[in-house]
Amino acid sequence: MYFKKILGGFLVLVSFFATAQNKIVVNTDLGKETISKDIYGHFSEHLGHCIYGGYWVGEDSNIPNTNGIRNDVVEALKEIGIPNLRWPGGCFADEYHWMDGIGPRDERPTMINTHWGGVTEDNSFGTHEFLELCSQLDCEPVICGNLGSGTPQEMSQWVEYLNSGNVSPMTDLRKANGREEPWGVKYWGVGNESWGCGGNMTAQFYADNMRRFSTFTKNYGENRLYKVACGPNVDDYNWMETLMKNGNPGGSFQGISLHYYTVCHTWRQKGSATQFDEKEYFTTMDKTLFMDELLRNHITIMDKYDPRNRVGLIVDEWGNWHDVEPGTNPGFLYQQNTLRDAMVASVNLDLFNKYCRRVKMANIAQTVNVLQAMILTQDGEMVKTPSYYVFKMYKVHHDATLLPSDVTCDNYTYEEESVPALSTTASKAADGKIHITISNLDPHNSKEVLCEMRGTEKLSFVTGSIVTGDKINSYNDFGKKEEVSLKEFKDVKVNGNSLTVKMPAKSVVMVELN
CATH class of the missing domain: 3.20.20.80 (Glycosidases)
Incomplete structure (x- = not known):
């Protein structure tokens, strides 16, 4: 068990928490925004x-x-x-x-x-x-x-x-x-x-x-x-x-669209949906993460012309x-x-x-x-x-409350390029339950992730689920057993207001906590 490994020194536990490579700090008491x-x-x-x-x-x-x-x-x-x-x-x-x-x-x-x-x-x-x-x-x-x-x-x-x-x-x-x-x-x-x-x-x-x-x-x-x-x-x-400056935002329109597709190669030759190697897998992850920059930059423009967030x-x-x-x-x-x-x-x-x-x-x-x-x-x-x-x-x-989170994690590296290995969301539902979803983009290595839930004293594990497959190109098809589905996940250990989640390679995990 986890505690037997650290028996004999509380300071060892603190040191481990402080130096964990994969750590998510969730502020359970600072949520303000609703995830529509x-x-x-x-x-x-x-x-x-x-x-x-x-x-x-x-x-x-x-x-x-x-x-x-x-x-x-x-x-x-x-x-x-x-x-x-x-x-x-x-x-x-x-x-x-x-x-x-x-x-x-x-x-x-x-x-x-x-x-x-x-x-x-x-x-x-x-x-x-x-x-x-x-x-x-x-x-x-x-x-x-x-x-x-x-x-x-x-x-x-x-x-x-x-x-x-x-x-x-x-x-x-x-x-x-x-x-x-x-x-x-x-x-x-x-x-x-x-x-x-x-x-x-x-x-x-x-x-x-x-x-x-x-x-x-x-x-x-x-x-x-x-x-x-x-x-x-x-x-x-x-x-x-142009639209935010001249389009009468909030009057003529209440929303403005953004389109972005993740294309592995080029628009002329995009690549196979199923027959791809790790280089193509990595490129896809890298390109889809460009969405972060797009959202941040477009929102900055919107904030300039619409500070009231209408x-x-x-x-x-x-x-x-x-x-x-x-x-x-x-x-x-x-x-x-x-x-x-x-x-x-x-x-x-x-x-x-x-x-x-x-x-x-x-x-x-x-x-x-x-x-x-x-x-x-x-x-x-x-x-x-x-x-x-x-x-x-x-x-x-x-419609849950977004819980602000900070992530420190390994990189997933292919050849000389890297992307963060982990992606996450933490939220609190109307009934008070906390949910954390974590994705491990690394197709080879599992990740032991420490989640520190600040703003609460004690947690209990309720349930968990996982989406993964044997290969990065596992898929479901007609006339055969599903290769990828939603299954139960229990590899979670809770200690006070912290938990460790052992994420398999190339997986998405959800943990529900009381």
Whole structure:
């Protein structure tokens, strides 16, 4: 036992605590900020088999469904506590005209999905179907409006259709299509990637257009819109500066987006999702940690123009982007999901938690069958990915109080480059329980981590869980036993207000304490 090893000298114990290489100091009594559950949000676009075959199979399908929506997918997403869902895009949003997706399905016009595979979009999944999905998931809808190829009138009427209880043409149209009461949709994106696929605009041109479109998106009844302006691509700090200076923050928009994808190599050749070596694993960890610098720098600009913290930073597209799986449509962005993706998920979620004063929502791309998906489907089968299990583990942080933490740790070094080996979040739930999630990015070495819980005198271990695998490229696939899942973890020793956690290599661990 631990105490037998140090028997004979309390000073030895103090010395060990002081020199531990891997140490987390958690201030349990200094928490002020709330980790919004909306940080754990998701994104679903009309892209590949995310919508069709992922969520939507139609009422006549042999796959068990409720009103055309797959029961297994809904059940799985409810299990991870999905708080919100962003739709219909993505690039698709700025060529989507919402009136094409309402009314009798056999009468809806078709369109060509020019961004994703050049396939015919039959619009059978539209506004009513999406909001039915959100109802089944018990999550908030986040609708991204068409600023690129649409008009202020079109966006204004969509908001009215969704939210108005008044006597009006849009209200009458909604009722004629079977929905008597307004939905009261709160979250509204004013365009998507307007610097790129959403119109190739300059920052100032977008700021002017965003203010114009925002003027005509009205509040109805007691519902207050939370409008998300299109923010910067990665480190375009000029875009952020322009929008915060000239976009009427807090008035025309209450949130501003940020997009950053972790790409191992180059956009032309991103690398395989499953066939990669340690060099590629290390590069992925290094590149995903760039999110810390991005958040810090963008928040600094936001603080300059919005010292009252009225505007939220909304990271509504993030995650790993690999090459598509061999033999699949390159425009469908179908990729497998390994333990490496799970590590990327935990690191980014820790960073969003860290900056939760500003980061009020995030949406991983994408929920089903696309990019860093939670779920993969194949006809009537479904697979939960390693990333899914990280999101399930991190449910403990939803709407919890962030506990300030300081980390001292080894580096994970590959050749001559290094990154911190540990990533962590500590929070306190409404019932007083403390949760610590720790990731060990080192694929070779376990880490004994000392956690000093300042502000409390005595702790007790309640439960723990772990996500890991035999290899960095372990993954779950159809027709085989899961290689990565959420399992019980007990390698925790508590002594007063401190605990030691023995972290296996390449693992994510959650510890619950009383």
